[in-house]
Amino acid sequence: MGSLGEVATKALNVVWYQKWFVHLRPRPEATGGLVHLVKSGQGANTDVKPSRVILNSTGLEQSFQKYGTWLLSQAFPEDSPMHPAYPTGHGTVGGACVTLLKFFFDGSFLLPNPLVPTRDGLSLESYTGSDAGRLTVNGELNKLGHNVSFGHGIHAGIHWRSDTDTALMLGEAVALAFLRDRAKTYSEPFTVELTKFDGTTATISNQSSA
Numbered sequence: 001m002g003s004l005g006e007v008a009t010k011a012l013n014v015v016w017y018q019k020w021f022v023h024l025r026p027r028p029e030a031t032g033g034l035v036h037l038v039k040s041g042q043g044a045n046t047d048v049k050p051s052r053v054i055l056n057s058t059g060l061e062q063s064f065q066k067y068g069t070w071l072l073s074q075a076f077p078e079d080s081p082m083h084p085a086y087p088t089g090h091g092t093v094g095g096a097c098v099t100l101l102k103f104f105f106d107g108s109f110l111l112p113n114p115l116v117p118t119r120d121g122l123s124l125e126s127y128t129g130s131d132a133g134r135l136t137v138n139g140e141l142n143k144l145g146h147n148v149s150f151g152h153g154i155h156a157g158i159h160w161r162s163d164t165d166t167a168l169m170l171g172e173a174v175a176l177a178f179l180r181d182r183a184k185t186y187s188e189p190f191t192v193e194l195t196k197f198d199g200t201t202a203t204i205s206n207q208s209s210a
Contacts, residue, residue, distance in 0.1 A: 003182070004097050011096035011174045015089050015167065025086035028157055029079060032072030035060065039070040074157030081158065087167035088159050091149030095171025095197070096178075098145040102194040103179055103204060107138030138195050145171075145197070168197055179204045 019025075034048045038055060054060065064070055074080060114127040114135050127135075145168050153159025183190070183206040191205035 003100055003178075007096045007100050007175050007178050008093045010178060011092045011171050012089060014174050015087055015092035015170060016083075018087055018170070019084040019089075023086045024084050025160070025163070027080040027085045028072045028160060029074055032070065035072075036070035039064075072157060076156060076158065085159055086163045087170050088149050088153050088163045089167075090152045091145075091164045091167025092171040092174070094145040094148035095168035096175040097171075098141045098168075099172045099175035099194070099196075100179070101141055102138060103175075103192055105137050107136060107141070107195055109137045111135045111137070111140065142197060172197055176202050176204070 031050070031054075034046055035050050035054060037043055037046050038050055043049075060070070063073065067073055110133070114132060115124040116127045117123070118125050126132075146164070149159075149164040149167055153164055154161055183204050186206055189207045191203060191207055193201050193203050196202050
């Protein structure tokens with residue numbers, strides 16, 4: 001679908017503006033470097049004063065006990081991306097594309113036979129979780145958006161959790177604006193309602209009464 005590529009590009013433009021012109025939030029790796037200076041007695045080498053909540057946190061102590069350093073671990077040997085952390089590009093694009101899919105598909109549709117990979121990853125088997133009979137298109141799309149952003153950034157240690165949470169909503173807002181503009185170009189009247197990440201309803205319509 002060409003619209004997915006278009007809305008993804010618009011989402012990237014929006015998030016890049018937020019990263020560079022508004023927030024300039026450092027990556028966890030960079031913050032870990034500042035914490036390392038303070039915790040290792042080199043605090044005079046920086047004018048940044050990390051919160052005592054961070055310096056005395058249980059998580060930080062556990063990380064030190066495991067890795068022997070106050071630096072925060074992350075998955076990529078080439079280090080974090082060099083652009084600011086907040087919000088995530090993956091999350092913003094994910095939120096935008098998921099919202100676009102919600103426009104085209106019936107979000108309340110129940111998945112009749114959900115499948116999951118087997119433990120060896122070589123085949124599929126029926127999902128038998130307690131919610132197996134209640135999985136909807138919207139629910140799975142919400143999971144997909146979250147997993148795209150959370151799996152890329154949080155698990156790898158290159159993003160803060162709030163980077164992800166906010167990015168999904170930013171992408172959603174981009175997609176809704178895109179859909180409302182696009183709706184005005186169609187001559188056939190229509191009204192479509194979709195459920196947002198927060199559970200509220202958004203309406204896309206080209207009818208004057210909406």
